[in-house]
Amino acid sequence: MKGENPSRRRSSTNGGSSASTAQASRTVREEQYRHLVRLAWSLNKRGLRAVVDLPLKSDPVLLLPRTGSPLRVMALARRGTWTFTWGRGRDQRVAAPADEAADRIWEVAQ
Numbered sequence: 001m002k003g004e005n006p007s008r009r010r011s012s013t014n015g016g017s018s019a020s021t022a023q024a025s026r027t028v029r030e031e032q033y034r035h036l037v038r039l040a041w042s043l044n045k046r047g048l049r050a051v052v053d054l055p056l057k058s059d060p061v062l063l064l065p066r067t068g069s070p071l072r073v074m075a076l077a078r079r080g081t082w083t084f085t086w087g088r089g090r091d092q093r094v095a096a097p098a099d100e101a102a103d104r105i106w107e108v109a110q
Contacts (some may be wrong), residue, residue, distance in 0.1 A: 028077070029060060035075035035082055035096055036062040042102035048109055064109045071109050 033054060040050035040062055051063045062084075064071040073086045075096070082096035084105060092108075094101040 031077070031082075032075040033060045035084070035098065036060055036073070038098035039073065039075075039084060039096075039102060039105070042098045043106060043109070046102060046106050048106060064105075066109055071105075073105060 033052065036052050040052055043050045043064065049065055051065070053061045053063055055061075059074055062073040062075075064073065071086055073084050076083055076085055083093050084096060084098075084101050085093040086105070086108060087093075094104045
C-alpha cells in the first residue's frame with residue numbers, strides 16, 4: 001500500500017504479534033523503571049546518591065556509586081511479586097516495595 005509504513009504492514013500480516021510483544025516488553029520495562037525510581041528516592045532520603053540508567057536494549061538498572069564499582073540494582077517480577085536484586089544469591093535480593101527494601105539495599109551500598 002502506497003505511503004504505508006512497511007513495519008506496520010508486516011505486523012498486520014503476522015497477526016500483530018511483534019507489535020504486541022514490543023508493547024509488552026515496553027510495559028514491563030516501564031514498570032521496572034517505576035520501581036527503581038521509587039527505590040532511588042527512598043535511598044536518596046537516606047543520604048545515598050542514586051542514578052537510574054535506562055539503556056536502549058536492556059533492562060533499567062539503579063546505580064549506587066561507591067568505592068570500587070557501583071552497586072547495580074535491578075527490579076524483577078516473578079510470579080506476580082516484584083523484587084530488587086543486586087546479584088544472584090538469595091541474600092542479594094529483597095522484596096519490593098521500595099521503602100522497605102531501601103533499608104537492606106542501603107546497608108549493602110555502604
